[in-house]
Amino acid sequence: MSVLPQSRFDELQKEIAADTQPATAVERWLVDEIVNAKWELERVRANSSNTAAESRLNDAYSRATRNWNRARKELQAVQTARVNHLTKLPEHARSSAAGLPLADPARTPLPGPVSGAMTDTWIEAVKAQAANEMNQAFESMMGGK
Amino acid sequence: MASAAQAQANLGNAQFSTGPRSAEGKARSSRNNLQHGLTLGVLAIEPAEQAAFDAFRTEMRGEIRPEGAMVEEAFQQFLDAAWRLRKIRAIVREWNIEYAEDPFVHPETEARLRQLNRYRAAAEMVAFRAIRTIRELQTLALFRRLHLTEDEAVVLPPLVNPGRKILLGREMMGVEDRKLYYQITGGVHQFTRRFPVASGYTPPG
Numbered sequence: 001m002s003v004l005p006q007s008r009f010d011e012l013q014k015e016i017a018a019d020t021q022p023a024t025a026v027e028r029w030l031v032d033e034i035v036n037a038k039w040e041l042e043r044v045r046a047n048s049s050n051t052a053a054e055s056r057l058n059d060a061y062s063r064a065t066r067n068w069n070r071a072r073k074e075l076q077a078v079q080t081a082r083v084n085h086l087t088k089l090p091e092h093a094r095s096s097a098a099g100l101p102l103a104d105p106a107r108t109p110l111p112g113p114v115s116g117a118m119t120d121t122w123i124e125a126v127k128a129q130a131a132n133e134m135n136q137a138f139e140s141m142m143g144g145k
Numbered sequence: 146m147a148s149a150a151q152a153q154a155n156l157g158n159a160q161f162s163t164g165p166r167s168a169e170g171k172a173r174s175s176r177n178n179l180q181h182g183l184t185l186g187v188l189a190i191e192p193a194e195q196a197a198f199d200a201f202r203t204e205m206r207g208e209i210r211p212e213g214a215m216v217e218e219a220f221q222q223f224l225d226a227a228w229r230l231r232k233i234r235a236i237v238r239e240w241n242i243e244y245a246e247d248p249f250v251h252p253e254t255e256a257r258l259r260q261l262n263r264y265r266a267a268a269e270m271v272a273f274r275a276i277r278t279i280r281e282l283q284t285l286a287l288f289r290r291l292h293l294t295e296d297e298a299v300v301l302p303p304l305v306n307p308g309r310k311i312l313l314g315r316e317m318m319g320v321e322d323r324k325l326y327y328q329i330t331g332g333v334h335q336f337t338r339r340f341p342v343a344s345g346y347t348p349p350g
Contacts, residue, residue, distance in 0.1 A: 004247070025208045026276065029227060033269075036234060043247050053250035056258070060249055063266065070273050077280060096290040099210050102276075103283035108291055 004046055009039050020075060023082065026102070030075040037068035078102060188225045198228060209279060215304075216282050223275035229268040233261055294320050296327075 016035050022028040044061045047053065081104035088105040089097055097103060147155065190198050202224055211220035237258075240248040248254040285306055289298060 006241075025204045029205075030276075033230075043249055047247055047250050050250045056249055056255065059262070063262070067269055070269070074273060074276055078276075081280065081284075093291055097287050099212060100283040100287045100290075101208060101210055102280045103285075103287035104280065105287065107284050108288035 004039075004043055008042065009035075012038055012042075020079075022075075024078075024101075026078055027075060027082075030071050030078065033071035034068060034075065037064045037071060040064035041068065077104070080104060080106070188228060190228075201228065211279070212286075213282075213303075216279055219275045219278040219282065222271055223279070226268040226272035226275065229264065230272065233265050233268070236261065292320060294324055297323075 013035050016038065017031055020027075020031050020034070022031045040060055041064045044057050044064065047057060050057070081102055084104055084106045085094075085097060085101075093105075097105060205224060205227075206220070209220055209223075211217045237248060240251075240254055244251045244254065248258055285304070288306065289301075289303070293301070
């Protein structure tokens with residue numbers, strides 16, 4: 001079986017870039033990984049009738065599928081983080097996140113709007129929790145005797 | 146066997162062959178034994194590739210913005226591995242042109258391809274792990290910037306993710322709420338009770 005033409009590689013590059021729309025250098029690097037993995041998978045398939053090279057083709061196939069998946073997963077995470085910078089960050093937090101382009105704001109659960117004012121409900125919750133802990137400690141102490 | 150006179154002449158001639166003297170010559174000879182420059186830990190960049198590598202590094206640095214020693218190291222690992230992958234692909238591309246058969250199945254490339262694949266597997270692993278590490282470290286840094294009080298930022302080591310420890314019930318507590326919580330419960334140590342405080346430690350402020 002002959003080598004797949006370079007034009008097929010160029011086609012793949014265009015197709016995958018259109019499908020994934022990379023917008024940053026890291027994303028473009030990851031898309032490049034996906035393209036190369038896909039290119040290898042196609043070459044393995046094109047040579048699959050060559051039984052003499054079965055073991056090499058097997059290795060190449062397993063490596064390419066692993067890399068394809070790894071790159072796809074990472075690209076998804078990086079793109080999700082980029083979008084979350086725009087959609088999940090409140091206005092006041094944007095300057096904090098500016099120097100951390102790969103950070104995913106969705107993985108840093110934000111508290112609700114912080115007013116600085118203590119609500120009665122919240123105080124009651126803290127007191128109730130403290131009282132509950134004391135009661136439990138007392139009961140276990142008494143139960144132990 | 147060389148005669149005594151020949152041996153003497155050889156010794157004399159050897160004095161004129163002391164290797165390169167200029168910095169450029171020394172740099173060139175240091176690469177004499179370099180076969181492909183793909184061994185992990187030794188990123189050898191050919192002079193002809195230097196400009197492309199610099200452009201790649203600048204572009205990546207501009208976008209990833211590594212800050213601090215940990216992220217910087219992960220960034221270096223990524224750069225190193227990504228560059229290796231690029232070189233490996235260039236080698237395979239040359240084989241594609243050189244041989245009528247795909248290098249995957251060509252008998253002549255079998256041994257070289259096996260060796261190249263070892264380098265490639267290692268480089269791929271390092272590159273992906275480094276990107277993931279940068280993502281995790283930057284996410285953690287963002288969390289700390291958004292949610293830690295100044296006291297907490299001092300008490301909790303930078304790699305600790307305190308996310309779970311500032312939950313009250315199922316609600317995330319805001320920074321101002323936590324300051325208040327510390328006032329009621331007796332200071333930042335309440336928050337850090339899972340991290341034993343060394344004796345003699347003076348809480349900030």
